[in-house]
Amino acid sequence: MIQVEKVITKNWGKPNSHTLAEYKRGGGYGALEKALKMTPAQVTDEVKRSNLRGRGGAGFPTGLKWSFVPKDNPKPKYLAVNGDESEPGTFKDRYILENDPHMMLEGIAIACYALDAHQCYVYLRGEFKKQAEVTEAAIQEAYRAGIFGKKVLGTDFQLDVYLVRGAGAYICGEETALIESLEGKKGWPRLKPPFPAVVGLFGAPTVVNNVETLANVPAIIANGAEWFSKMGTDKSGGTRLICLSGTVNRPGVYEVPMHCTFNQLIYDETLGQGMPAGRKPKAVIPGGSSAPVMTADELDTAMEFEALKAKQNMAGSGGVIVMDDQTCLVRSLWRVARFYAEESCGQCTPCREGTPWQTRILRKIEEGRGVKGDVELLLKVASSIAPYPPIGLGNTICALGDAAALPVHSFVTKFRAEFDAHIDQKRCPYGDHPWGHFGGGRS
Amino acid sequence: MALFTPEEQKRFDAGIAEILTHYPADRKSAAMLPALRLLQSIKGWLPPEGMESVASKLEVTKERAYEVATFYVMFHTEKPGRYTVDVCTNLSCSLWGAEKVLSHLEKKLGLKAGERNEKFLLRETECLASCGTAPCLQVNEEHHENLSLAKVDEIFSRLS
Numbered sequence A: 001m002i003q004v005e006k007v008i009t010k011n012w013g014k015p016n017s018h019t020l021a022e023y024k025r026g027g028g029y030g031a032l033e034k035a036l037k038m039t040p041a042q043v044t045d046e047v048k049r050s051n052l053r054g055r056g057g058a059g060f061p062t063g064l065k066w067s068f069v070p071k072d073n074p075k076p077k078y079l080a081v082n083g084d085e086s087e088p089g090t091f092k093d094r095y096i097l098e099n100d101p102h103m104m105l106e107g108i109a110i111a112c113y114a115l116d117a118h119q120c121y122v123y124l125r126g127e128f129k130k131q132a133e134v135t136e137a138a139i140q141e142a143y144r145a146g147i148f149g150k151k152v153l154g155t156d157f158q159l160d161v162y163l164v165r166g167a168g169a170y171i172c173g174e175e176t177a178l179i180e181s182l183e184g185k186k187g188w189p190r191l192k193p194p195f196p197a198v199v200g201l202f203g204a205p206t207v208v209n210n211v212e213t214l215a216n217v218p219a220i221i222a223n224g225a226e227w228f229s230k231m232g233t234d235k236s237g238g239t240r241l242i243c244l245s246g247t248v249n250r251p252g253v254y255e256v257p258m259h260c261t262f263n264q265l266i267y268d269e270t271l272g273q274g275m276p277a278g279r280k281p282k283a284v285i286p287g288g289s290s291a292p293v294m295t296a297d298e299l300d301t302a303m304e305f306e307a308l309k310a311k312q313n314m315a316g317s318g319g320v321i322v323m324d325d326q327t328c329l330v331r332s333l334w335r336v337a338r339f340y341a342e343e344s345c346g347q348c349t350p351c352r353e354g355t356p357w358q359t360r361i362l363r364k365i366e367e368g369r370g371v372k373g374d375v376e377l378l379l380k381v382a383s384s385i386a387p388y389p390p391i392g393l394g395n396t397i398c399a400l401g402d403a404a405a406l407p408v409h410s411f412v413t414k415f416r417a418e419f420d421a422h423i424d425q426k427r428c429p430y431g432d433h434p435w436g437h438f439g440g441g442r443s
Numbered sequence B: 001m002a003l004f005t006p007e008e009q010k011r012f013d014a015g016i017a018e019i020l021t022h023y024p025a026d027r028k029s030a031a032m033l034p035a036l037r038l039l040q041s042i043k044g045w046l047p048p049e050g051m052e053s054v055a056s057k058l059e060v061t062k063e064r065a066y067e068v069a070t071f072y073v074m075f076h077t078e079k080p081g082r083y084t085v086d087v088c089t090n091l092s093c094s095l096w097g098a099e100k101v102l103s104h105l106e107k108k109l110g111l112k113a114g115e116r117n118e119k120f121l122l123r124e125t126e127c128l129a130s131c132g133t134a135p136c137l138q139v140n141e142e143h144h145e146n147l148s149l150a151k152v153d154e155i156f157s158r159l160s
């Protein structure tokens, strides 16, 4: 059985865990009080030494990101919270917002103090109605309790927090598109550099952090950087929320130690509780649909940034999707490819033209109309958006291009026989049941 | 006919004024998403005259409002019917029967995904962050998860 000291989920399941009263009962906002007695530089340093890394996808060291904000820039500084959570397979931030919004809000207050930011925008995806209601109520509670407003906990530090809801666009989770959206525009990513920490919202220095990233901050300040870093691996502190979905007995969000492997996640009795009888995992997406797929014999890898990087892969958003040995991987990849074609913002030619082209080829193969050479063509199209390996060679403005190409490269290379079988048999070998053990639906 | 009833006009004006307090005075245009959301919550969609009102309040052209409105799928620049039904068919939901849910609804409502009638707009949508409680759908902004076909029937039996 996997043991974990809960950081993010410690209050989940308690009655009224979303309220200020309940959060305070567990010592909530004590870390903010402590931080306000430190200097902003000390707070940033503590976060740096904790080895906290961003939970939004890229795993960038959080304290280091904060330190990029220029101190001598006369413009106001901003914190933008990324609660867009739209990466397929990812569903963790929503539970933080539903169960314990104050943990994130306390993290926001501490981060803003460290950054000398007096305005924070919390950007939640438009579909999060319930989550927006709970979070907005928590923000109002914090204002009434003197946690936000002109004098944060009675000090001279001023902080305003405003919740903005998106309106349905995956691309707005990309940090520069999120900033464009916060500026009231369509979500078209900006070329980097300059990075948002230097030129962000309204042309001012802006830190963009994920919901889960910020929710870790209070515990770091309360218990110290060493406590947090020791919990994790060499280069990555703390625990991690993993979103487990697909063909497993118990899908859900689990807080696990950094060293937890995919096999442990799937089979542990406190986590996924194994596969349905007689089924084995065939393919596993390790970090949201943008991450390269893994085969069954790679599943003893830890679900952690460095371990996955060593395998030319990525821990991404923590969205783990399991496909069993009855799942059609051509069909699965076609659906994933369609997503990126749908969500491409259309600014860059390789992404705008390449994503629908990938989708058309995959559809053709899945429907039994594929011919020799189609798989090679598919790989060529994917390479024209972003070659692989390694990750990050994209020919596009933002990483959505890489995200669209990585699944294609990895599914095709690792499961080539399935693509060829579709072409040879001129049909999908899985017939009317392409979606694996649970594909018939719930009864 | 005027776009807003006097009551609605009051809500719109007060709403916009409140939203603008959260932005720098010289950045009114940044309030576009909350402002369009407000308009849609009042009228059920974004009528052209409404987008013009938003644009003039935020001191931008109406083309700018329209450009933003058409970029985001949750904004309706056409009248959507009483209920917008969004069924997630992305990977995790498909692994739990989402295509069955969609075809069940297509039959039930007599619409193909992407089509609308007086009462319903039926759409296939992308991941709604319910992959662990798949499959899922939204009716307007109400979210439903762990769907079986029986549960879908029950949800729709409650819609008038």
Ligand SMILES: Cc1cc2nc3c(=O)[nH]c(=O)nc-3n(C[C@H](O)[C@H](O)[C@H](O)COP(=O)(O)O)c2cc1C
Pocket: A053, A054, A055, A056, A057, A058, A059, A060, A062, A065, A082, A083, A084, A085, A086, A087, A170, A171, A172, A173, A174, A175, A176, A208, A209, A210, A211, A213, A214, A398, A399, A400, A403
């Ligand atoms: C296409 C695309 C979509 C993204 N979607 C999200 C998202 O929904 N939520 C998120 O936190 N980060 C998302 N990211 C990553 C952000 O750009 C950014 O790295 C992150 O918010 C930084 O926060 P962190 O350092 O705390 O992880 C996305 C990136 C790309 C390229």
Ligand code: SF4
Pocket: A171, A188, A189, A343, A344, A345, A346, A347, A348, A349, A351, A352, A396, A397, A398, A399, A400, A401
């Ligand atoms: S890579 Fe795709 S989504 Fe990103 S900016 Fe270019 S066209 Fe838009």
Ligand code: FES
Pocket: A088, A089, A090, B088, B089, B090, B091, B092, B093, B094, B126, B127, B128, B129, B130, B131, B134, B135, B136
């Ligand atoms: S795939 Fe349907 S909610 Fe994520």
